[in-house]
Amino acid sequence: MPKILLCVTGGIAAYKVIDLVSSMRKRGDEVRILMTESATRFVSPISFSSVGAFPVYTDAFDVNNGMILHTTLSLWGNILVVAPMTANTAAKIANGIADNLVTMAALAFKGPKIGVPSMNVRMYENPITVENLLKLSKSGWHILEPATGHLADGEYGKGRYPDNEQILFEIDRLLGPNDYKDVNVLVTAGPTREPIDPVRYITNRSSGKMGYEIAKAAKIRGANVILISGPAALSVPYGVERQNVQTAEEMRNAVLERMNWADIIIMAAAVADYKPSAVLNQKIKKRVDEMDIHLVKTKDILEEVSRIRKPNQFVVGFAAETENLLENARYKMESKKLDMIVANDVSHSNVGFDSSYNEVTILCGNNDVIHIERNKKSYIAQNILDIIKSHRVKLA
Numbered sequence: 001m002p003k004i005l006l007c008v009t010g011g012i013a014a015y016k017v018i019d020l021v022s023s024m025r026k027r028g029d030e031v032r033i034l035m036t037e038s039a040t041r042f043v044s045p046i047s048f049s050s051v052g053a054f055p056v057y058t059d060a061f062d063v064n065n066g067m068i069l070h071t072t073l074s075l076w077g078n079i080l081v082v083a084p085m086t087a088n089t090a091a092k093i094a095n096g097i098a099d100n101l102v103t104m105a106a107l108a109f110k111g112p113k114i115g116v117p118s119m120n121v122r123m124y125e126n127p128i129t130v131e132n133l134l135k136l137s138k139s140g141w142h143i144l145e146p147a148t149g150h151l152a153d154g155e156y157g158k159g160r161y162p163d164n165e166q167i168l169f170e171i172d173r174l175l176g177p178n179d180y181k182d183v184n185v186l187v188t189a190g191p192t193r194e195p196i197d198p199v200r201y202i203t204n205r206s207s208g209k210m211g212y213e214i215a216k217a218a219k220i221r222g223a224n225v226i227l228i229s230g231p232a233a234l235s236v237p238y239g240v241e242r243q244n245v246q247t248a249e250e251m252r253n254a255v256l257e258r259m260n261w262a263d264i265i266i267m268a269a270a271v272a273d274y275k276p277s278a279v280l281n282q283k284i285k286k287r288v289d290e291m292d293i294h295l296v297k298t299k300d301i302l303e304e305v306s307r308i309r310k311p312n313q314f315v316v317g318f319a320a321e322t323e324n325l326l327e328n329a330r331y332k333m334e335s336k337k338l339d340m341i342v343a344n345d346v347s348h349s350n351v352g353f354d355s356s357y358n359e360v361t362i363l364c365g366n367n368d369v370i371h372i373e374r375n376k377k378s379y380i381a382q383n384i385l386d387i388i389k390s391h392r393v394k395l396a
């Protein structure tokens, strides 16, 4: 569980940190907020304590806390983030100045540190600021590059506060095991849509959440990740390259095109097994009482991928079943010669399709059977990656 020392300094972007605190609270992070005096002139400490219900500290010399704030807090946290980081605070920390709670805590803190510089482009490009930020990088700080765009003061250039999602990603990455570093992971996710006519299609209830969580977790753990996704109402996880597809055939083409690159292929998409034999050019009119749609089988992507893969590629399938879960999953794994299959029972409404929760049983090529009790898909994704890692090692 991240224990974050979130230091807010006096930049225009300070108000954006309110959203960051709110996201941290939703994730279950533990946060202590430290503000410089200038920061309190942009956003009231009350705003931070209201959205997060976390303690907010502003005065290093406040004895009412019954502790020496900067030393106690710097031992409590396991990561320190300065967001936004003003040119002023960057300069102070880079030069060992400790004259307020933020700079004192930063100097005393020994764990991973993230700086989010955000300022006017001329302040950012000033050689003194450039040198200070470089100095911080060299001493182990992770300095995020500001985005380029319209700045709060109306100018255009580099200096914008980045997306909070990027900051959360960096926190997780720095606190994570980094055990997938340089591993290429291809993930498929979501449903497919098989058109009937220009306005109708056949699809299924897959939301894509499980595949997206796996892609996100792999990226946080250092992997290079390509996500091939059917239509899903989900945003791309930070740092992941997404390729959107609609039909099973488009999914197949995309996977075949990309699979050579991958060390691990995780096929979590719910690809249609059947599609209409013909797609009508015009919308079907409501003129007859009954009608049939003739379906034909789609190509089996998982079977094909497993058949043509290189020997060192690790292939993981998913089995969404409503009955005989393990029997059907084992048959799928053995007939398609997969390294691993993640089976989930989609007959329950509180897990699986469209839910943020899942409960899975993982069958491995060496006959290991691992059950993961109902939990958030983000948790299940981490477990799946742990299991893949240990079984890849065994197979290698």
Ligand SMILES: Cc1cc2nc3c(=O)[nH]c(=O)nc-3n(C[C@H](O)[C@H](O)[C@H](O)COP(=O)(O)O)c2cc1C
Pocket (backbone or CB within 6 Å): 008, 009, 010, 011, 012, 013, 036, 037, 038, 039, 085, 086, 087, 088, 089, 118, 119, 120, 123
């Ligand atoms: C309206 C206004 C906006 C400011 N915005 C920024 C900013 O976005 N980034 C920055 O580095 N400094 C900005 N400053 C300057 C800092 O507030 C100033 O350097 C202050 O001393 C920073 O104090 P701190 O680093 O202790 O928080 C701004 C100042 C004003 C008056």
